[in-house]
Amino acid sequence: MNETRKPAARRRPNARGKGEQLREEIIVAAAQMLDELADDEALSLRAVARAVSIAATSVYLHFPDRDTLVLAVLQRCHEDLVKAGDAAATASDNPASALRARILAQAAWAQHHPGLYKVLHESKVHRRLGMPFKKVLVERTTTAVQACMDAGLAPVDDAAVVTIDLRTAVNGMLAQRINEPDLPWPPADEQIDRLLTKLVGLTPPKPGVARLS
Template sequence: MADEATASTRPRNRRGEGARLRDDIVDAAVELLDETGSESAVSLRSVARRVGIAAPSIYRHFPDQPAIMLAVVQRAFGELETCLRDATAAAGDDDPRRRLYACCYAYLHYAREHPERYRTMFGGAWMPSLGDTSVTVQDVETLGDGCMRLLTDGLRDCVAAGISQVTNIEADSVALWLGLHGLAHQRAVTVAFPWPPDIAERVIAALAHLTSSSAPSPRS
């Protein structure tokens, strides 16, 4: 009865506006995650209450709770990809080193500004056994593909310009991502540690096998 009463607070969508309700559901899930920092707070009932609909209405768009979380994570990866792309473009076309650093700094900035989303993107706590949910192996395997391509392209440009000694671009792109992810994670979970002020530059330069040169200063 409570769900029905709550549902009455939201106007019924007009024909063709089902996509708006889907977006509202994902918006509500993201808000709950940001506010609580816990995937467990994102339940069908809590999302329905936040949107103002009856919980069964969610099933028209999401067959189960993991499907909602998948949409949340997909949106977060889309946000991250946009940040990386925008930062790379803003760095200009003249210096591939600057573009790569800009891309990496943007990655670390997103992780710092959205800790709950970032942890969920890579934590996997929201993911049950794939046999018990509508989420597929392909859904999970393709998460973050666009972000990885941008890092790989940045590294490839540095190799082409002769400022990186990488010999296996795909493998070293993964190594670079692991370094960024490790730094982002440790910064988030370590309450007190005397991080060197240039630790990001050191990680990027080492894992990208860049030739000696001063690193561009981070823009964030």
């Protein structure tokens, strides 16, 4: 981001009750910057303030430091990932296709927001502050894996352990695609299908099944 550009015109103070609106604008602006930077350490609260056309002190009223703002952005990203997975799974007709749809939705989100996905999983904020909200996505996936087992679509096993294996493989796959984009990667959906077959025990989808766009 060009730090030498002229500052935007200062906006008028928010009316009473508009504090949450300003907080939302700050989160949205920070998310856009993090997606471009792909590095939370490079984020500047002053740059965020300029993007929202407010004084830096106004940012500090909502977020006392950069880590707090980054954490708020990453929690929003996680919520978006959960919503995308839920929507995709709801449109599926059986537990196996629902699990596959969840993972494909995660991959699509990472494809569209590579910088944010990188920060979500590689940020030092995780070690400093922790991200307990990540448990929600793990729980959703565990439930989806268990549903496949209960329906006889996957071998009976410890769903929590299988989910950790699957999560590790999928996150690793997506992270490598972001960090090493020039490698001769196979189509993401084909790689995901292999992971679902090897780690969960699902039968590979038939030709013509929806693919990652």
